Amino acid sequence: MQRILVLLPILVVIVLGGFFLWGLNPERDPNAIPSALVSKQAPTFDLGPIDGVESPGLKTADLSAAGEPVVINVFASWCVPCRAEHKVLTRLTRQEGFPLYGINYKDKPEDARKWLAELGNPYGRIGSDETGRAGIEWGISGVPETFVVDASGKVVWRYVGPIATEQSQDDLRAALAAARGEAGS
Amino acid sequence: MRQLLAALLIVAATAAAAVEPDEILDDPVLEARAREISRDIRCVVCQNEPIDSSNAGVARDLRILIRERLVEGDSDDEVRQYLVDRYGDYVLFKPPFKPATYALWLAPFALLGLGAVAVGAVFRRRKTAAGAAGLSADDEARVDALMARYGQDNDRKDG
Numbered sequence: 001m002q003r004i005l006v007l008l009p010i011l012v013v014i015v016l017g018g019f020f021l022w023g024l025n026p027e028r029d030p031n032a033i034p035s036a037l038v039s040k041q042a043p044t045f046d047l048g049p050i051d052g053v054e055s056p057g058l059k060t061a062d063l064s065a066a067g068e069p070v071v072i073n074v075f076a077s078w079c080v081p082c083r084a085e086h087k088v089l090t091r092l093t094r095q096e097g098f099p100l101y102g103i104n105y106k107d108k109p110e111d112a113r114k115w116l117a118e119l120g121n122p123y124g125r126i127g128s129d130e131t132g133r134a135g136i137e138w139g140i141s142g143v144p145e146t147f148v149v150d151a152s153g154k155v156v157w158r159y160v161g162p163i164a165t166e167q168s169q170d171d172l173r174a175a176l177a178a179a180r181g182e183a184g185s
Numbered sequence: 186m187r188q189l190l191a192a193l194l195i196v197a198a199t200a201a202a203a204v205e206p207d208e209i210l211d212d213p214v215l216e217a218r219a220r221e222i223s224r225d226i227r228c229v230v231c232q233n234e235p236i237d238s239s240n241a242g243v244a245r246d247l248r249i250l251i252r253e254r255l256v257e258g259d260s261d262d263e264v265r266q267y268l269v270d271r272y273g274d275y276v277l278f279k280p281p282f283k284p285a286t287y288a289l290w291l292a293p294f295a296l297l298g299l300g301a302v303a304v305g306a307v308f309r310r311r312k313t314a315a316g317a318a319g320l321s322a323d324d325e326a327r328v329d330a331l332m333a334r335y336g337q338d339n340d341r342k343d344g
Contacts (some may be wrong), residue, residue, distance in 0.1 A: 001285070003305050005302070005303060008299065008303060012299075031232075033229065033232075033275065034273050034275050035273065036270065036271060036272055036273030036274075036275075037271075041276045043271070054286065065291070084215075089186075131244070131246075132243070132246045133246075133250075135243075136246060136247065136250060136269060136271060138271075139271040140243075141229035141230055141243065142230055142243070143230075167330075
């Protein structure tokens with residue numbers, strides 16, 4: 001019994017040391033917000049189009065109607081990083097050929113119209129979320145945020161912040177490839 | 186006097202919540218429940234602030250949402266579950282007790298238990314060690330004799 005107790009402090013040090021080592025890992029981002037949505041079905045929402053914009057509105061059924069993975073981008077005209085991201089998303093949409101759907105979060109229709117007229121409209125569909133209710137359904141903490149939804153309507157990837165860095169673009173490509181692979185097998 | 190009043194007002198102002206007048210429900214009971222819930226819900230933008238005292242847009246939306254659900258007749262737990270379904274356990278300041286959080290909740294008690302076992306073992310060993318090193322009958326007699334002399338010496342000094 002006492003021999004076992006001698007090992008106790010060593011055991012405690014090993015457990016604590018392991019925990020501290022995990023905490024020191026530079027890959028770990030303590031500010032990362034865990035998403036409750038990933039690997040679940042996309043939330044229920046039904047948004048009308050932005051007044052005066054050609055793109056039709058967006059609702060839950062549209063996500064799986066495409067029969068392939070789709071990218072959902074939450075954006076707003078008042079959001080500065082969205083501007084930086086817009087160009088990248090437009091280019092990626094052209095290169096990768098995925099359907100890009102937008103949720104226009106807490107925006108005035110006239111501002112959104114102006115913004116899209118100025119920067120271009122890469123979105124196949126845009127839902128106008130003036131109240132921010134759909135944003136809550138998606139569990140977003142701010143704009144921009146981007147999701148990949150697979151062909152069955154399941155959310156498989158979430159990214160908080162603008163898709164502007166090489167890393168985030170690679171992550172998006174990888175998530176799309178994975179979603180396509182799963183649908184194919 | 187005026188300065189004191191100003192100081193009091195400043196203190197009162199910081200203690201006030203971010204709840205705006207147009208959000209407050211007419212029913213004081215429901216409003217109290219809404220305040221109670223929103224004190225334990227994390228603002229997802231300003232992460233260490235409850236939505237009750239946060240001025241962020243999302244916090245306001247969530248406060249209004251909580252009040253809407255309460256008016257529709259949801260229980261407190263249903264409202265919390267509604268938010269957890271969308272934002273995860275992360276929105277709760279107090280993590281729920283479930284298999285994934287057993288380590289979190291039980292680790293302090295487990296460590297306390299280990300400490301108690303260790304302390305108990307040390308005391309038991311000390312007791313047995315003291316018993317083994319006890320004095321023989323001869324030694325006890327010598328100690329008694331010495332103590333008696335010591336007492337006599339003291340008596341003589343006092344006298």
